[in-house]
Amino acid sequence: DFIREHYDRPLTLASMPKEDPRVYAMLQKGDAIGTFQVESRAQINMLPRLKPAKFYDLVIEVAIVRPGPIQGDMVHPYLRRRDGIEKVEYPSPAPEHGSPKELENILGRLGRTLGVPLFQEQAMQIAIDAALFSPDEANELRRAMATFRRMGTIHTLEEKMVSRMIARGYDPEFAQRCFNQIKGFGEYGFPESHAASFALLVYASSWLKCHYPEVFCAGLLNSQPMGFYAPAQLVRDAREHGVEVLPVDVNFSTWDNHLEDVDGERYAVRLGFRQVDGLHKDVMEVLLVSTSPLWGGRTLHQQGSGGGSTCLNPLTSIDDSTTPTRTLPVAMFDLPTRGRWEKKTNLIICDSPAPQAKGKPFTSIEDLRNRTGLSIAVLERLASADCFRSMGLDRRQALWKVRGLVSDAQLPLFEATQTDTLGPDHDVQLPKMPLSEHVVADYQTHRLSLKAHPMSFLRADYKSHRIISCANLLKTHNGQYIQIAGVVLVRQKPGTAKGVVFMTIEDEGGVANIIVWGKIMKRFRKVVMRSRLVLIRGKVQRQGAIIHVIASSLVDLSGDLARLSDETLPPALARADEVANQPVERPFLGQAPRAGHPRDVRIIPKSRDFH
Numbered sequence: 001d002f003i004r005e006h007y008d009r010p011l012t013l014a015s016m017p018k019e020d021p022r023v024y025a026m027l028q029k030g031d032a033i034g035t036f037q038v039e040s041r042a043q044i045n046m047l048p049r050l051k052p053a054k055f056y057d058l059v060i061e062v063a064i065v066r067p068g069p070i071q072g073d074m075v076h077p078y079l080r081r082r083d084g085i086e087k088v089e090y091p092s093p094a095p096e097h098g099s100p101k102e103l104e105n106i107l108g109r110l111g112r113t114l115g116v117p118l119f120q121e122q123a124m125q126i127a128i129d130a131a132l133f134s135p136d137e138a139n140e141l142r143r144a145m146a147t148f149r150r151m152g153t154i155h156t157l158e159e160k161m162v163s164r165m166i167a168r169g170y171d172p173e174f175a176q177r178c179f180n181q182i183k184g185f186g187e188y189g190f191p192e193s194h195a196a197s198f199a200l201l202v203y204a205s206s207w208l209k210c211h212y213p214e215v216f217c218a219g220l221l222n223s224q225p226m227g228f229y230a231p232a233q234l235v236r237d238a239r240e241h242g243v244e245v246l247p248v249d250v251n252f253s254t255w256d257n258h259l260e261d262v263d264g265e266r267y268a269v270r271l272g273f274r275q276v277d278g279l280h281k282d283v284m285e286v287l288l289v290s291t292s293p294l295w296g297g298r299t300l301h302q303q304g305s306g307g308g309s310t311c312l313n314p315l316t317s318i319d320d321s322t323t324p325t326r327t328l329p330v331a332m333f334d335l336p337t338r339g340r341w342e343k344k345t346n347l348i349i350c351d352s353p354a355p356q357a358k359g360k361p362f363t364s365i366e367d368l369r370n371r372t373g374l375s376i377a378v379l380e381r382l383a384s385a386d387c388f389r390s391m392g393l394d395r396r397q398a399l400w401k402v403r404g405l406v407s408d409a410q411l412p413l414f415e416a417t418q419t420d421t422l423g424p425d426h427d428v429q430l431p432k433m434p435l436s437e438h439v440v441a442d443y444q445t446h447r448l449s450l451k452a453h454p455m456s457f458l459r460a461d462y463k464s465h466r467i468i469s470c471a472n473l474l475k476t477h478n479g480q481y482i483q484i485a486g487v488v489l490v491r492q493k494p495g496t497a498k499g500v501v502f503m504t505i506e507d508e509g510g511v512a513n514i515i516v517w518g519k520i521m522k523r524f525r526k527v528v529m530r531s532r533l534v535l536i537r538g539k540v541q542r543q544g545a546i547i548h549v550i551a552s553s554l555v556d557l558s559g560d561l562a563r564l565s566d567e568t569l570p571p572a573l574a575r576a577d578e579v580a581n582q583p584v585e586r587p588f589l590g591q592a593p594r595a596g597h598p599r600d601v602r603i604i605p606k607s608r609d610f611h
Helices: 002-007 021-028 041-050 055-064 067-071 075-082 120-129 135-146 154-167 172-187 192-211 213-222 231-240 281-295 365-372 376-384 395-403 412-417 435-446 459-464 470-475 518-523 525-530 558-565
Strands: 258-261 267-270 298-303 308-311 327-329 340-342 347-351 481-492 501-507 510-516 533-543 546-556 608-610
Touching (some): 002 258, 041 055, 041 075, 041 546, 067 172, 192 213, 213 258, 376 395, 470 501, 481 510, 518 546, 533 558
Antiparallel strands (some): 258 267, 298 347, 481 501
């Protein structure tokens, strides 16, 4: 919809350009955050190794990072053959038991899987052709795979399949790997047709990310919660791809995130009210009605009990003869094709013709309240989320003004005259709010900040402790011992990983991938599972462009986050300031300050964990 509306380019899956080299080049670098199916840690690490260059490579990519091929130890043989390190060969029975090309038709069809079984139907066909399973036995195997988790009966067929393949001359190791793969498919595995369908969506989402990153970002944010990454990481990734992201603002935002024309040639992503915790769509619609001409003429109509449709937009000075009048019978009301009726709010929401007159922006908090009737509680949430910047107010100034307003339960005498019961409020020069506190408040109110990353305020201290940034990982060498710290984004503990935990951490310089072996996990379980901010000590493991840190110890530094909204951070002073020479009491690394800040304890949103 964004592409059709803003770029006048209607697109469907069928009409999207095929086999775009730029898309594959992007994926080969592991640049896949937000894309369908290949955004996980394992998939992003696989992309630079598999190096997809055509559509069927994406089919392989989708299918290969699954319990079936992994448990069957089929991943590394396929990659070695793909890279030319290992010769493509097809296992065969002894000459007296069958044709040497018995499995070539299964594993070598068009040379697609290079003699390695990757798909569910290939594993099933091996049981039929190589182990001579009868139709009844094959059906029993299929049912055992489908009920593996619940019934656990697949092991009863292991001896039958493996012994038959060995008896017919197949390599015992290959026979065992084939059955292990079938057990893995019982956990989760793809048939080829399923993988191909998913690959089409992988390509489509990657094409959007490559060519319209602003559209891709806005669409993903409007679809949250979903996927591996929180809004903060999606916004960061978009900005790294050159997308301008604008903050939530009462004069420019809508409920959803949308595109905003910047200079007539490009669009920025304007964050919507949906990003602010505690706001509700039905409440915010009142504000959207008042500002609709500012962002394209969105008009709301309410369906009445008498069959009428009432326009709720109070701005009537629109010079357009096709605009619906105040009240029309439903039969006469020509609802636009993109209009919809929301049952919850009883509103018909439609895109009316763009008005010729400019909408009147809110000029003050008092103006906004008078025109919308929003409660003090909603205004406080908007102020806390720093949504009044277009009025020249930061969050501290806005909160001061909101709390100076008369309460919602105003006395009737003053309500009739719209007179403030407290008298005029004089301007007060408030102390400037530190940037670190702004960032903390941003994360507390809408789970991301466009101003700075929380780690940037701790970098000076961490650097003095020889803790490197994620960006500096590129300068390390294989086997180097390092210390690295970051906010925990994702924790994964796949069932096929034998107790290994994979962590992704982030700082102001980028992200780092951490591997915590089972033995280390047992020693540091509490730190691994609970930390919001964690210090990793360990060795660098490099393989081409893929970098991991193998953790040997972990330290919970979550207490340092509380310092961002506390006075324990060192002040920014000039050289001439003598006070800079005075000793400053600072907590130990990872230790929370003694005096807690009287605000919500949540600073960084929880990680997204997959076990």
